[in-house]
Amino acid sequence: MSPVRLQLPDFCTPRALLAVLVIVSLTAMLLALSSAGFDGLFLTELAHGLMFLVWVGLAGAALLCRLRGHIATQSVARGSAVVLSVLAVLIAVLSEAAYWVLASPKLNPENLWGLPPGHHLLFVLRNVLMGLIVTSLALRYFYVAQQWRLNVESQARARVNALQARIRPHFLYNSMNTIASLTRSDPSRAEEAVQDLADLFRANLNEKRSLITLKEELEAARIYQRIEQLRMGERLKVRWEVKELPMLALVPALTVQPLLENAIGHGVENMEGGGTVTVEGTEADGVIVLRVRNPLPLDGAPGRGGHGIALDNIRERLQLIFGAGAQTRSGREGDEFVVELRFPALLTPPEMAS
Amino acid sequence: MKLRAIVVDDEELARVRLSALLKELDQVEVVGEAKNAGEALALLPKLDPDLLYLDVRMPGMSGVELARHLGTLDDPPAVIFTTAYDEHAMAAFEAEAVGYLLKPVRREKLAAATERARQLTRPQLGPSPPPTPARTWPCASATGCAC
Numbered sequence: 001m002s003p004v005r006l007q008l009p010d011f012c013t014p015r016a017l018l019a020v021l022v023i024v025s026l027t028a029m030l031l032a033l034s035s036a037g038f039d040g041l042f043l044t045e046l047a048h049g050l051m052f053l054v055w056v057g058l059a060g061a062a063l064l065c066r067l068r069g070h071i072a073t074q075s076v077a078r079g080s081a082v083v084l085s086v087l088a089v090l091i092a093v094l095s096e097a098a099y100w101v102l103a104s105p106k107l108n109p110e111n112l113w114g115l116p117p118g119h120h121l122l123f124v125l126r127n128v129l130m131g132l133i134v135t136s137l138a139l140r141y142f143y144v145a146q147q148w149r150l151n152v153e154s155q156a157r158a159r160v161n162a163l164q165a166r167i168r169p170h171f172l173y174n175s176m177n178t179i180a181s182l183t184r185s186d187p188s189r190a191e192e193a194v195q196d197l198a199d200l201f202r203a204n205l206n207e208k209r210s211l212i213t214l215k216e217e218l219e220a221a222r223i224y225q226r227i228e229q230l231r232m233g234e235r236l237k238v239r240w241e242v243k244e245l246p247m248l249a250l251v252p253a254l255t256v257q258p259l260l261e262n263a264i265g266h267g268v269e270n271m272e273g274g275g276t277v278t279v280e281g282t283e284a285d286g287v288i289v290l291r292v293r294n295p296l297p298l299d300g301a302p303g304r305g306g307h308g309i310a311l312d313n314i315r316e317r318l319q320l321i322f323g324a325g326a327q328t329r330s331g332r333e334g335d336e337f338v339v340e341l342r343f344p345a346l347l348t349p350p351e352m353a354s
Numbered sequence: 355m356k357l358r359a360i361v362v363d364d365e366e367l368a369r370v371r372l373s374a375l376l377k378e379l380d381q382v383e384v385v386g387e388a389k390n391a392g393e394a395l396a397l398l399p400k401l402d403p404d405l406l407y408l409d410v411r412m413p414g415m416s417g418v419e420l421a422r423h424l425g426t427l428d429d430p431p432a433v434i435f436t437t438a439y440d441e442h443a444m445a446a447f448e449a450e451a452v453g454y455l456l457k458p459v460r461r462e463k464l465a466a467a468t469e470r471a472r473q474l475t476r477p478q479l480g481p482s483p484p485p486t487p488a489r490t491w492p493c494a495s496a497t498g499c500a501c
Contacts, residue, residue, distance in 0.1 A: 173438035174365075177457040181371035231365050272364075272390055272413045297413070 005072055006079035006139075007146050012065040017058070024057035025050065027134055055094055056131065060087050080139050084132055091131040095124040158320045171227075171261070178231050193230055196223045206253060211321065211349050214281075214288075215247035221257040221279070228264055235274025236264060245281040249288060249345040252317045258310045259292040259339050267294030267337060283345055290341045296332070311339060318343055321350060356383040357472055360401060362394045362417065363387075363409035363436065368457065372407055372436065375464055381472050391415035395423075403431045405471050410437040410446065421449035432471040 009016045028049035036045040063086055064071075071079040099120055175197055182190035203220040206212075218240075225238050238260070256279065263277040275295040282289050311330055318326035318341065326343040344350075359382050363369045366389070373384045386401050388394035390412050397403075406424070408417040415423075417435055424430040434453035435446045446454050452474055453467030 170439040173457055177371065177438060177459075178365070178367045180458040181367035181374075184374055185367075185370060230367065233366055235364075270413045272392075 005074065006076045006083075006143065008064060008068055008071060008079075008083070008142055010065070010068060011061040012068075017061055020057045020061045021054070023134070023138065024053045028053050031130075052094070052098055052127075056087075056091055059094065060090055063087075063090060076143065083139060084135055087131055087135050088128050091128045092124055095127040099123050154316075154320065158317050168261070170265075174231055175227050178227070182230070189230070193227060196227050199223050200227065203253065203257075210252055210317075211250045212253045213247060214245055214249045214251050217251050217253065217256050218242060218245075218247075220254075221260045224257050224260060232264075232269065232274065235271075236268055237274070237276040239276055239278045239280075241278065241280040244283060245288065245290075246283055246345050246347075248347055249283075250347065250349060251343070252314075252321055255314055255318070255341065256290065256292070258314065259290075259341075262310050262339075263292050263294035263337070267296060270297040271295065286345050288341075288343055288345045291338060293333075293336045293338045296335055296337050314341065322346075323350075357381055357404040357468070358383060358385045358401065359405040359407060360384070360386045360388060360394060360397055360403045360431075361407045362389075362391070362412070362420070363407075364389050364412045365409075368409065368436075372459060372464075375459065375461055376407075376468075378461070379465055379468055381465075382468050391417070391420040394420060398431075405432045405434065405468070407434050407436055408451075410435050418445045418449050421446070421451060425450060432474060434467050434471060 009019070011017070011020070028046055031049045032042050032045035036042045064083065067082065067086065071082055074082060103120070175193070179190050179193050179197070182193060200220060200223045203216070203223075222240075225236075229236055260277065260279065268275040268277060278291075278293040280291045280293075311328065315326075315328040318328065322343045326341070328339070328341050330337070330339040332338075359376065361369050361372050361376070361384055363372065369387050369389070373387065376382050376384050382405065385403060386397045388397055391414055394406065394408075406421075408421060410417040417437075421433045421435070424433065433449065433451045434455060435451050436455045436457055436459060437446075438457045440456060443454055452471045455463055455467055
C-alpha cells in the first residue's frame with residue numbers, strides 16, 4: 001500500500017472558499033468575543049478582525065490552491081509542515097502590512113484599533129501564533145476526515161471484492177453442461193450435482209455472514225471439487241491434508257474455495273494428463289497456515305493474471321479482518337505454484353482492523 | 355449422404371452429450387471423438403471428416419489454435435466451436451468457423467449450425483448439388499485475376 005498523503009480539499013473551488021470564509025468568520029467572532037465580550041465594542045472588534053482575517057483566508061486559500069499538487073506528493077508530516085510554514089509567512093506579511101497601515105498617523109490618524117505603540121513585533125508574533133493554531137486544527141480535521149473516508153472506501157472495496165470472488169460464469173456454464181449430459185446417462189448423479197451446485201451457490205451468495213468457520217469453508221471447497229471432478233474425471237486429483245486445523249476457527253467466506261478454483265483453472269485443467277492439487281493446513285501458536293499447491297503446465301500458465309486477482313482479493317479481505325496478523329504469499333516452488341495464507345486462529349470475530 | 359463429424363472436447367461428459375444430440379440429427383454422423391487437439395489431428399487422415407465440433411478451451415493446443423492450423427490444410431473440414439463462456443467469439447470468427455455454440459448446447463441451435471455447415475462445405479454432398487460447370491465466375495480461373 002502506498003504511504004498516506006495529506007489530501008487537502010481543493011481550495012480553488014467556490015465550495016472550499018465558502019468554507020474558508022465560514023472558518024474565518026467564526027475565528028473573528030471568537031476573537032471579538034474574547035476581547036470585547038458583549039459590550040458595545042463587540043461589533044467594532046468583529047469588523048476589524050474580519051477585515052484582517054478575510055485577507056488571510058482568501059490569500060491562504062489562493063496559495064494552497066497553487067500548492068495542492070506539491071503537498072499531495074509529500075508525507076502527512078511534511079505536507080503539514082509546508083502548509084503551516086506557508087501560512088505563517090503569509091500571516092506575518094499581512095500582519096506587517098496591517099501594522100504599517102494602522103500605525104501610520106497619516107492613514108489612521110485616530111488610531112482606530114487602539115494599537116499601542118512599540119508593540120510591532122508582538123503584534124506580528126501574536127497573529128502568526130493564532131493563525132498556526134487555527135490552521136493546525138483545520139489540518140487535523142482534514143486528516144481525520146481523510147482517514148475516515150479511506151476506511152469507508154476500503155470496507156466498500158472489500159465488499160466489492162467479495163462479490164467478485166464469487167463463482168465465475170465459466171464454471172456455472174460448464175457445470176450446467178455436465179448436468180445436462182448426466183441427465184441422460186446417469187440421472188442420480190445429475191441429481192447430486194444439482195444439489196452440490198445449489199449448496200455451493202448458497203455459500204457463495206450468502207450476503208449476511210462474511211466470517212464463517214473453517215469447517216464450512218472447507219466443505220464449500222469440497223463441494224466445488226466434487227463438481228469439477230464430474231467434469232474432469234481422472235485428470236483431477238485433490239489431496240486434503242487439513243486434519244490438524246481447528247475447524248471452528250473463523251475465516252472470511254471464500255478463502256479456500258477460490259484458491260482451489262485457481263489451482264484447477266490455471267494449473268491442472270491446462271495439463272493434458274491432469275495433476276494433483278494439494279490443500280494443506282496446520283496450526284501452531286494460534287496461527288493458521290493454509291497452503292494450496294498445484295503443478296504448473298509446462299508452457300508457463302496461460303492467464304496467470306487470474307491467480308493475481310483472486311489472491312489480491314483474499315489478501316485484502318484477510319487484512320481487513322485480521323489486520324497485520326494476516327500474511328499471504330505466493331509463487332513458484334520447484335514445478336509447483338504455491339499460495340500460502342497465514343492468519344490468527346480466532347473463535348470469535350475480531351474488531352474490524354482499520 | 356451424411357456429414358462425417360468428429361467431436362473434440364477434453365471433458366468426457368461434454369463429448370457424450372454432444373454425440374447423443376448429434377445422433378438425433380439426420381444431416382450428420384459422428385465418426386470419432388477426441389479429447390484434445392493432438393488426438394483430433396491424429397484422427398484426421400484416418401477418418402477424413404467433413405466437420406469438427408471443437409471445444410474452445412482445452413489443455414495443450416486450444417480449439418481456436420487447432421482451427422487456425424486446419425485452415426492451412428488443403429480441403430480442411432468445417433469447424434463449429436462449442437464453448438461454455440462467450441469470451442472467445444472474436445477469435446473463433448477470425449478462425450473462420452461456420453458456427454459458435456454455447457454450452458449447454460441447444461438442440462435447435464446445434465441443428466441450425468450443422469445445417470449451415472452442410473450447405474457451406476462440400477456442397478456436392480447436398481441433396482440437390484449444383485452441377486460443377488455452374489461455377490463460371492471469372493476469378494475461378496488460375497490465370498491472372500484482377501479482383
